[in-house]
Amino acid sequence: xxxxxxxxxxxxxxxxxxxxxxxxxxxxxxxxxxxxxxxxxxxxxxxxxxxxxxxxxxxxxxxxxxxxxxxxxxxxxxxxxxxxxxxxxxxxxxxxxxxxxxxxxxxxxxxxxxxxxxxxxxxxxxxxxxxxxxxxxxxxxxxxxxxxxxxxxxxxxxxxxxxxxxxxxxxxxxxxxxxxxxxxxxxxxxxxxxxxxxxxxxxxxxxxxxxxxxxxxxxxxxxxxxxxxxxxxxxxxxxxxxxxxxxxxxxxxxxxxxxxxxxxxxxxxxxxxxxxxxxxxxxxxxxxxxxxxxxxxxxxxxxxx
Numbered sequence: 001x002x003x004x005x006x007x008x009x010x011x012x013x014x015x016x017x018x019x020x021x022x023x024x025x026x027x028x029x030x031x032x033x034x035x036x037x038x039x040x041x042x043x044x045x046x047x048x049x050x051x052x053x054x055x056x057x058x059x060x061x062x063x064x065x066x067x068x069x070x071x072x073x074x075x076x077x078x079x080x081x082x083x084x085x086x087x088x089x090x091x092x093x094x095x096x097x098x099x100x101x102x103x104x105x106x107x108x109x110x111x112x113x114x115x116x117x118x119x120x121x122x123x124x125x126x127x128x129x130x131x132x133x134x135x136x137x138x139x140x141x142x143x144x145x146x147x148x149x150x151x152x153x154x155x156x157x158x159x160x161x162x163x164x165x166x167x168x169x170x171x172x173x174x175x176x177x178x179x180x181x182x183x184x185x186x187x188x189x190x191x192x193x194x195x196x197x198x199x200x201x202x203x204x205x206x207x208x209x210x211x212x213x214x215x216x217x218x219x220x221x222x223x224x225x226x227x228x229x230x231x232x233x234x235x236x237x238x239x240x241x242x243x244x245x246x247x248x249x250x251x252x253x254x255x256x257x258x259x260x261x262x263x264x265x266x267x268x269x270x271x272x273x274x275x276x277x278x279x280x281x282x283x284x285x286x287x288x289x290x291x292x293x294x295x296x297x298x299x300x301x302x303x304x305x
Contacts, residue, residue, distance in 0.1 A: 007252050026092070029089075029092055029153075029255060030089065030092070032253075032255040032256065032259060033085050033088070033089045033092075033255065035259060036081070036085050036258060036259045036262055037082060037085055037086070037254065039259070039262045039263055039264075039266050040081055040082045040085070040262045041082070041264065042266055043074065043075075043078045043262060043265055043266025043267075044075060044079070044266075044267070046266060046269030046270060047071045047074050047075040047078070047265075047266075047268070047269055048075065049269060049287060049301060050067070050068070050071040050268070050269050050272065050291075051068065051071050051072065051075065053287065053288055053291050054067060054068045054071070054291070054295070057288055058288070058291055058292055058296065060293060061295065061296070062143075062147065062148040062217075062294055063125070063128075063129075063148075063220060064295050065148035065149055065152060066124060066125045066128070066148055066151075066152065067125075067272075067295065068119055069117075069121055069152045069156075070118060070122070070125075070268065071268070071269075073114045073115075073117040073118045073121060074114070074118060074265040074266070074268060075114075076110075076114040077114035077115055077261070077265045078262065078265050078266065079109035079110055080108075080110050080114065081258055081261065081262055081265075083107055083204060084104065084107055084108060084111065084258070085258070087099055087104060088255075091094060095137075101282035102123075102171065105170065105171060105219065106167065106171065109163060109166060109167045109170060110163070110167075112166070112242075113159055113160070113162075113163035114184075115235070115238060115239075115261070116159050116162060116163065116185070116189060117155065117156065117159040117212050118213055118231070118235070118265070119154070119189055119193055119194070119197075119231070119235075120155040120158065120159060120193055121155060121213060121233055122197055122227065122228055123157065123193045123194070123196055123197040123200075124151050124152075125224060125227075126196070126197045126200035126201050126204065126228060127196055127200050128147075129200070129204055129220070129221070129224055130149075130199075130203045130204060132202065133204070133207055134203070148211045158183075162185055162188065162244055163268055165181060166178075166181040166182060169181040170182070175275075179246045182242065182243075183243075183246065184248055186242070186243055187238060189239060190239070197228060198228075198232075200230040201224070201225060201229075204225055205225055206272075207221060208221050208222060208225060212230075217267050219275050219276060219293055219294045220294055220295065222275050223271055223272060223275050223294055226275070227268055227271060230263075230264055230267050230268075230271070231264055233249065233264075233295045234260040234261065234263045234264035234267075235260075235261055235264035235265075236259070237252075237257055237260050237261075238257050238260070238261045241254070241257045255267050272290065272291055272294050272295075273287060273290045273291070274290075275290075275294055276289070276290030276291055276292070276293040276294040277290040277293075
């Protein structure tokens, strides 16, 4: 999955060398690929359920607009990751490159597009919830009606612009141009978007702690906090790995890194369900009811978007 990966040389062995010695399928790689595919498929099902419920079954509000777009970005990231994982697994089994390297690079860069969009959306969700806590009167009375939709549209446009520039430089020019483009993208991600996300989430965390002392904290705050926490734990390593890869400093296998990224993109629907279904007395609730408990509990305090 490396950007500077070159096509492997022909695998036809010399007459005196046994071909079986040149083609060895590592059990560790196959096991990692299998786990990655299993997690990605479960994530596709989960995010598909989120798209269906928030798109057609649950009343729309400012929060669900962001969550719906986040599910789209996670779903597309998982699709690209499944494609890449299958390609590399088939290459390992056949001991040859079945697809030209330029196509793999393109899919890899498209996965970064979805990854970036997820980061931008999480930052927007955190900031908006933080504003609703710090300035509740403005948020209820002055917040623009279609702010969530406008912000999401601008973020999609930004993400498309960034990845289009990176893709054109990485596919059409030499590695130095590609490295400059990628470094610029990581600067945007981690100096512009990541700090506000972390700061806002710290404020939300303090809000959850204060609410827990007086009454049960709102489920939505818990969902946002857990979503950001899992992104920092499982999603950020992909960017760190990519950054060090630009300087040919690799410690962890790309398969492990993408496995962690798949966990990050797959776990959100399960967070929504577990937080929404949790209650003091044990009883089973449907997926739709759990989602309604999370995303409709603040509907009375927010304006419709």
